[in-house]
Every structure is written in C-alpha cells, then in structure tokens.
Amino acid sequence: xxxxxxxxxxxxxxxxxxxxxxxxxxxxxxxxxxxxxxxxxxxxxxxxxxxxxxxxxxxxxxxxxxxxxxxxxxxxxxxxxxxxxxxxxxxxxxxxxxxxxxxxxxxxxxxxxxxxxxxxxxxxxxxxxxxxxxxxxxxxxxxxxxxxxxxxxxxxxxxxxxxxxxxxxxxxxxxxxxxxxxxxxxxxxxxxxxxxxxxxxxxxxxxxxxxxxxxxxxxxxxxxxxxxxxxxxxxxxxxxxxxxxxxxxxxxxxxxxxxxxxxxxxxxxxxxxxxxxxxxxxxxxxxxxxxxxxxxxxxxxxxxxxxxxxxxxxxxxxxxxxxxxxxxxxxxxxxxxxxxxxxxxxxxxxxxxxxxxxxxxxxxxxxxxxxxxxxxxxxxxxxxxxxxxxxxxxxxxxxxxxxxxxxxxxxxxxxxxxxxxxxxxxxxxxxxxxxxxxxxxxxxxxxxxxxxxxxxxxxxxxxxxxxxxxxxxxxxxxxxxxxxxxxxxxxxxxxxxxxxxxxxxxxxxxxxxxxxxxxxxxxxxxxxxxxxxxxxxxxxxxxxxxxxxxxxxxxxxxxxxxxxxxxxxxxxxxxxxxx
DNA sequence: GCCGTTTTCGGCCCGACTGTTTTCAGTCG
Numbered sequence: 384x385x386x387x388x389x390x391x392x393x394x395x396x397x398x399x400x401x402x403x404x405x406x407x408x409x410x411x412x413x414x415x416x417x418x419x420x421x422x423x424x425x426x427x428x429x430x431x432x433x434x435x436x437x438x439x440x441x442x443x444x445x446x447x448x449x450x451x452x453x454x455x456x457x458x459x460x461x462x463x464x465x466x467x468x469x470x471x472x473x474x475x476x477x478x479x480x481x482x483x484x485x486x487x488x489x490x491x492x493x494x495x496x497x498x499x500x501x502x503x504x505x506x507x508x509x510x511x512x513x514x515x516x517x518x519x520x521x522x523x524x525x526x527x528x529x530x531x532x533x534x535x536x537x538x539x540x541x542x543x544x545x546x547x548x549x550x551x552x553x554x555x556x557x558x559x560x561x562x563x564x565x566x567x568x569x570x571x572x573x574x575x576x577x578x579x580x581x582x583x584x585x586x587x588x589x590x591x592x593x594x595x596x597x598x599x600x601x602x603x604x605x606x607x608x609x610x611x612x613x614x615x616x617x618x619x620x621x622x623x624x625x626x627x628x629x630x631x632x633x634x635x636x637x638x639x640x641x642x643x644x645x646x647x648x649x650x651x652x653x654x655x656x657x658x659x660x661x662x663x664x665x666x667x668x669x670x671x672x673x674x675x676x677x678x679x680x681x682x683x684x685x686x687x688x689x690x691x692x693x694x695x696x697x698x699x700x701x702x703x704x705x706x707x708x709x710x711x712x713x714x715x716x717x718x719x720x721x722x723x724x725x726x727x728x729x730x731x732x733x734x735x736x737x738x739x740x741x742x743x744x745x746x747x748x749x750x751x752x753x754x755x756x757x758x759x760x761x762x763x764x765x766x767x768x769x770x771x772x773x774x775x776x777x778x779x780x781x782x783x784x785x786x787x788x789x790x791x792x793x794x795x796x797x798x799x800x801x802x803x804x805x806x807x808x809x810x811x812x813x814x815x816x817x818x819x820x821x822x823x824x825x826x827x828x829x830x831x832x833x834x835x836x837x838x839x840x841x842x843x844x845x846x847x848x849x850x851x852x853x854x855x856x857x858x859x860x861x862x863x864x865x866x867x868x869x870x871x872x873x874x875x876x877x878x879x880x881x882x883x884x885x886x887x888x889x890x891x892x893x894x895x896x897x898x899x900x901x902x903x904x905x906x907x908x909x910x911x912x913x914x915x916x917x918x919x920x921x922x923x924x925x926x927x928x929x930x931x932x933x934x935x936x937x938x939x940x941x942x943x944x945x946x947x948x949x950x951x952x953x954x955x956x957x958x959x960x961x962x
Numbered sequence: 963g964c965c966g967t968t969t970t971c972g973g974c975c976c977g978a979c980t981g982t983t984t985t986c987a988g989t990c991g
Contacts, residue, residue, distance in 0.1 A: 407974095411975095445964050447963055448963070483989065485990085487987080518988095520982055526981090611978060612978095627991095680977095
C-alpha cells in the first residue's frame with residue numbers, strides 16, 4: 384500500500400464511521416478527499432510535511448481534513464478518528480466488504496446486536512437474529528449469510544490472466560443470441576490492466592430483459608447478485624461480473640464511459656467542456672445554446688454516441704486503443720496527432736525465454752520446439768535455468784550440463800520446422816554478477832539474465848551491471864515481482880532503460896499473468912528512453928505459448944510499437960541484434 | 963466538511979436495483 388493509499392484509507396474509514404452515525408454530507412466530503420488523495424500523482428505524506436497549506440492543491444481537502452492528514456503523517460494517528468472508533472468499535476472495512484452491507488447497516492447492527500466483526504455478523508445471521516431487527520427481513524439475513532464467505536475470500540483484485548478468459552467466456556456466451564446487437568467488455572479488463580476489480584460487460588439491445596435472463600443463466604455464474612432489465616450482476620468464482628444493457632444508439636458513449644479509466648474520462652470531459660460540448664455515457668452534446676447544461680443528462684443537440692469512434696471524433700481526436708486510456712498523455716498526443724502505432728498480437732514472431740525438463744519445465748526440448756512451431760512462431764530460444772542464487776533443489780543446470788544441452792538443442796534444431804536458438808536464463812546476484820561462466824555464455828545464442836533472489840530494496844545497480852555484461856542479451860522479469868504476492872525490486876526504470884539502450888540489451892516483458900514484468904508504466908518509461916523490449920512467456924509447457932498476448936497488451940499499455948520489440952523481427956533481424 | 967460565490971452561507975451526482983416499506987432507505991457503480 385502506498386502512502387497515499389494509506390492516508391486515503393483513513394479518510395474513507397472516517398467517512399464510513401460518520402455515515403454509520405447518520406451524519407449528513409460530511410461523509411461525502413471525506414470520500415471525495417480520499418479519492419483525490421489516492422489519485423494524487425505526488426507523495427501526499429511528503430506534501431504534508433510542508434504543513435497544512437501545502438495540501439491546498441488537492442481538490443476536496445480543506446482546513447479540517449488537511450490538519451488531520453498532517454496529524455496522521457506526524458503521529459501515525461488521528462485523535463478524532465480514534466474517538467469515532469471508540470464510539471463505534473467495528474471492523475468497518477471487513478464488514479462493508481459483504482455485498483449489500485454498507486456503513487448504515489453496520490451502524491444499525493452494532494446498535495441493535497453489538498455486531499463488530501465478520502464472525503459475529505455470520506453468527507447473528509445464522510441464529511436468525513438479524514431478521515428481528517427493524518428494517519431487516521428474512522431475505523436480507525439470507526443474503527448476508529450467503530455473502531459473508533465471499534467477503535472473506537475476495538480481498539484481492541483478480542489477475543488479468545484469470546479475469547480475461549472469464550470475461551471472454553461471458554461475451555462468447557451472449558454474443559450468439561439474436562437480441563444482442565453489439566457486445567464488448569468494458570472497464571479495466573478492456574484496458575488489459577494487470578489486475579481487475581470486476582468484469583464489466585456491455586450489450587446493445589432492444590430487448591434488455593431477454594439478455595439479462597440469458598446472462599443470469601450463464602453457466603459460469605455461481606450466484607445472482609441482482610437482476611433488473613437494464614443491468615444485472617452475478618458472482619463468478621472470486622469476482623463480480625456486471626452486465627449493462629443499453630440502447631444501440633447509445634452503445635458507443637456507454638462503451639467509452641464504462642471503459643474509463645476514470646482519470647482519462649475526467650480529462651476528456653474537460654476537453655469537451657472547453658469546446659461548449661458535454662460528454663457523458665449518453666453521448667456528446669452541443670450545449671453552446673443551452674442555458675443550463677447540467678439540468679438534463681441529455682441536454683443540447685446530440686452529435687455523437689452511437690459509436691466510440693464518433694465520440695472521439697466529436698472532440699477532433701482519433702479513436703484510441705483502450706490500453707492507452709490512463710491519462711498518461713494520450714489525450715495530448717491524440718490532439719497533436721502523435722498517438723503511437725501500437726504493436727499487435729500477431730506481430731510477435733518467436734519466444735526467447737522458455738524452459739524444458741532440463742530445469743523446471745515439464746517437456747523435452749523437442750516437445751517445446753514442436754509446440755512453438757505449431758503455435759505459429761518463426762523461431763524459439765531454449766533458456767533453461769542456470770544454477771546460482773535463487774535456484775534451489777537442483778532446478779538449475781550446471782555449466783558442464785549446459786554444454787551438453789547445447790548439443791541436444793542443435794540436434795533438435797536440425798529436425799525442426801523453425802530455427803531454434805541455444806540459450807540460458809542465468810541469475811543476477813545481488814551484486815550484479817552473472818551466474819554462468821563467460822566461456823559458456825559466449826557459446827550460447829541467447830542469454831537471458833534475471834534476478835531470482837534478494838528481491839527487495841533497490842535493484843537498479845544490480846540490473847544495470849547485468850545490462851552492461853557483454854554476453855547478456857535480455858534482462859528477464861526485471862523486478863522479480865509476483866502480483867498480489869511480492870512487489871519485487873525497486874527499480875529506477877529510466878536509468879535501467881538508458882543503460883539498456885546504450886548496451887543493446889533488451890528488457891523483458893514477462894507475459895506470465897502473475898508477473899507482467901515489466902508492467903505497462905515501466906514499459907512506457909523504457910520505450911521513451913529508447914530501450915528495446917522483448918516479450919516472452921517464460922513457458923514451462925507448450926500450452927503456455929498463448930500467454931504472449933498478455934505481454935503484447937502490456938506492451939501496448941506502455942505505448943510500444945512493433946519496432947520497439949525485439950522478437951517482432953525476422954530471424955535475420957534477431958540474429959543481428961544478438962550479435 | 964468543502965466549495966464557490968448571487969462571496970462567509972447554502973447546497974452538495976445520480977440512476978438502477980433490492981428489500982422492506984405502503985412511499986422509501988440503503989447499497990452500488
């Protein structure tokens with residue numbers, strides 16, 4: 384949790400506790416402040432060290448909240464929040480995670496039954512005590528009982544690699560229905576963000592009810608959360624899947640709106656306002672002759688909304704791929720005609736980081752090669768783990784065995800349908816040493832060097848040392864992070880990328896959905912610094928070759944073009960780089 | 963509690979859905 388998230392969480396708890404006590408308006412003020420603290424590009428804690436006045440620049444933070452932020456940063460506590468917690472000693476965060484339970488419900492149930500924790504909530508529901516409380520009934524009690532377990536489990540955002548197949552499953556299931564005129568994923572899933580809060584599906588149809596009925600019958604749905612005629616939600620595994628139904632004439636505007644990101648939409652809405660236009664989920668409206676544009680969501684003359692392309696065109700901008708919509712400069716670039724020509728899924732021609740049963744893979748060299756050929760790759764590099772820091776239990780291949788493997792790979796290559804490169808995934812020690820002897824490295828075609836141990840603290844010096852090693856071609860999963868599990872090394876990506884560009888060493892996007900390392904933001908920095916990117920799957924079995932798409936879309940989130948990526952080159956181009 | 967101003971008070975986003983209510987409150991996105 385970053386420091387900003389930490390401060391925002393206190394403010395949100397403040398809001399919840401006030402709301403539970405039926406306080407009006409203040410909760411909204413605290414929520415708004417929390418949201419803006421969370422979204423603030425700089426370190427709010429550092430800002431707070433400059434005193435309350437320095438916090439002025441954050442929207443929604445006035446004198447009262449500013450002094451609380453300063454108090455929190457300086458003492459680690461907010462006295463008033465401690466008081467509120469004493470008055471209402473509940474586990475607000477975990478209780479409100481239960482679907483359908485908000486701050487007011489928490490407050491009421493504490494007053495009536497003294498419920499403070501998830502366990503107590505579950506016990507009270509099971510004992511039938513909740514339906515006795517005024518305002519509650521048997522149905523509510525049942526819902527709470529069903530949702531407690533889910534609240535306990537679903538504490539993390541789902542990995543893209545799990546959410547994406549789930550979302551595509553819903554879309555495939557609904558797309559064939561005659562009532563569905565258009566359908567698409569929206570939200571962070573459409574932007575291919577590395578983790579997903581929920582799955583958003585948007586459908587254009589004249590017959591909402593029929594679509595909702597079909598949706599709630601989707602075999603992937605474990606439970607129906609709600610179902611109306613314009614929207615419905617189901618629970619699928621650990622995530623919530625939201626369906627929205629709109630009139631076909633509003634599909635483009637709704638898709639633009641629900642794809643986000645929020646920051647992108649705020650920015651683009653302001654572009655609209657500057658042009659006397661109004662932009663929302665219903666379209667783009669010319670409000671130059673309208674007295675009060677805010678009076679009606681559909682006020683003014685509608686000039687776009689049926690297609691997403693039309694929405695952007697109405698603002699004199701080209702349509703832009705969802706991966707770019709993070710307010711990382713794409714709106715300025717679109718206005719200047721400088722949008723990147725992003726790499727596409729079909730552009731990657733080979734995999735330069737895969738494992739076999741020589742190390743921790745499950746398949747032989749021949750099987751991995753055959754798999755790559757039938758996947759459609761033009762070439763493949765075999766890069767098993769070397770011994771060294773991080774390789775325990777005999778996983779790594781010692782230098783003398785690597786020499787033997789070179790012979791086997793060459794033998795397989797003679798029979799193979801595609802060129803096969805010899806290689807290794809060597810380890811980068813904490814002081815930047817490469818764990819394989821130089822004599823062996825020079826014999827290999829492709830040397831991937833990756834950090835596997837000591838994955839905390841600043842890793843920039845260590846990685847730069849590896850980049851400068853003359854035999855290293857690619858830095859594998861540079862930070863070593865595992866999403867939702869460990870954050871990996873802190874890396875000054877700009878400095879790393881500049882070194883990589885100077886030394887003709889590529890930086891990997893490891894396409895494994897648990898890694899996506901480098902991530903989108905880092906890729907953007909690396910590309911801007913002129914570094915070459917390699918998109919590899921780190922496959923341990925042929926079935927993993929198709930994970931490459933997660934790498935490609937991560938590259939797109941980092942504004943990478945085909946020419947920025949090493950393994951979009953043909954074999955000759957690749958050989959040139961390796962030499 | 964914040965903000966903007968018709969500038970020190972008065973208003974604060976909103977629509978869909980559910981459940982418990984008999985006209986609405988709470989939750990969610």
